[in-house]
Amino acid sequence: MPIDVALDGHVATITLNRPDVLNAFNTEHLETLHNAIMTLAEEPEVRAVILTGAGERAFAAGADIAEMRDKRPSQALEFARLGQSVCLAIEAAPQPYIAAVNGYALGGGCEVSLACDIRIASENAALGQPEVTLGIPPGWGGTQRLTRLVGPGIARELIYTGRRVKADEALRFGLVNAVYPLSDLMDKARELANSIAANAPLAVRASKDAIARALDVELDTGLSYEAGVFALSFDTADQKEGMSAFLERRKADFTGS
Ligand code: DAK
Numbered sequence: 248m249p250i251d252v253a254l255d256g257h258v259a260t261i262t263l264n265r266p267d268v269l270n271a272f273n274t275e276h277l278e279t280l281h282n283a284i285m286t287l288a289e290e291p292e293v294r295a296v297i298l299t300g301a302g303e304r305a306f307a308a309g310a311d312i313a314e315m316r317d318k319r320p321s322q323a324l325e326f327a328r329l330g331q332s333v334c335l336a337i338e339a340a341p342q343p344y345i346a347a348v349n350g351y352a353l354g355g356g357c358e359v360s361l362a363c364d365i366r367i368a369s370e371n372a373a374l375g376q377p378e379v380t381l382g383i384p385p386g387w388g389g390t391q392r393l394t395r396l397v398g399p400g401i402a403r404e405l406i407y408t409g410r411r412v413k414a415d416e417a418l419r420f421g422l423v424n425a426v427y428p429l430s431d432l433m434d435k436a437r438e439l440a441n442s443i444a445a446n447a448p449l450a451v452r453a454s455k456d457a458i459a460r461a462l463d464v465e466l467d468t469g470l471s472y473e474a475g476v477f478a479l480s481f482d483t484a485d486q487k488e489g490m491s492a493f494l495e496r497r498k499a500d501f502t503g504s
Pocket of ligand 1: 308309312313326327351353354356377378386387
């Protein structure tokens with residue numbers, strides 16, 4: 248299978264699994280990944296998802312160049328839509344996605360990590376958008392999401408030059424939130440995922456939805472949305488549980504209702 252999905256408590260881990268080609272995405276890989284994201288989205292017990300790559304060299308080295316090379320424009324458009332649908336599915340998912348970038352995240356690999364809520368990286372990671380070196384611009388949202396994350400100055404430099412950024416520089420740019428030795432990366436990803444999963448899932452989901460709007464709408468509209476989801480949370484059992492647990496000096500037990 249081009250991906251593996253494993254469940255541990257409230258945390259799912261999706262592993263991109265084509266290590267022979269550094270987990271590059273071909274059509275089957277993307278379709279399987281899209282299906283997995285959509286399936287997990289329907290699982291209320293899953294409260295956080297980790298996305299990582301098999302092996303010790305790559306998260307994903309981008310779109311599969313061997314499959315892509317001979318595409319006609321109409322096929323390229325279909326391929327671009329498929330890659331974009333994966334990124335959009337991650338953003339629309341109720342659970343936060345954590346990209347555990349364990350090596351190369353290039354081109355489409357970087358773009359998929361950019362669609363995730365949080366990126367953490369191993370010390371051997373290298374991220375970049377090398378598309379222009381292949382004769383194409385980024386096509387799965389790199390021009391948009393990278394620009395929003397690191398700002399236009401850095402995004403322009405990285406996209407126009409196609410150069411790879413090592414983990415420490417990526418940390419400096421805010422492209423990743425933290426860097427760990429490769430041997431610790433998955434433990435750190437699980438720790439982060441579990442700390443999210445311990446919180447009220449509906450409140451986390453509402454926060455994800457509201458944060459997404461922060462980049463798309465004017466402040467007034469975003470604040471109205473935030474006020475709306477804040478008010479709605481008072482209709483949940485988890486709001487009563489969270490506040491009762493605080494007042495009773497005990498740990499909250501959230502059910503996602
Ligand atoms: N596709 C296919 N195979 C790949 C691959 C890729 N992206 N990246 C690596 N591989 C394969 C290599 O061919 C090699 O296979 P064998 O020769 O062993 O059979 C194996 O993985 C190991 O790679 P290397 O031998 O090259 O390993 P090195 O350590 O020497 O180099 C590297 C690692 C990651 C620096 C290098 O492999 C590399 O530069 N890979 C390509 C990275 C890249 O350019 N990625 C961006 C791809 S373009 C679209 C929108 C978006 C996109 C496409 C279309 N539309 C609008 C239509 C997305 C585009 C991209 O992602």
